[in-house]
Amino acid sequence: SISTEDDPTNFPKPFLLSAYGVDNTFTAIDILRRWMYIFESCLDKGVRIVGFST
Numbered sequence: 001s002i003s004t005e006d007d008p009t010n011f012p013k014p015f016l017l018s019a020y021g022v023d024n025t026f027t028a029i030d031i032l033r034r035w036m037y038i039f040e041s042c043l044d045k046g047v048r049i050v051g052f053s054t
Helices: 028-044
Strands: none
Touching: none
């Protein structure tokens, strides 16, 4: 269901996750595997990720 302003207790708290790499030793597959791990871990804890970017 979608929360409304009339029901403030039902609003999810915002969550921002950023990831940065600096040495260029990671491959695209490494990044995708890490994001999948993060996504699944968040899902297990009831945190919904609606998008990601690297």
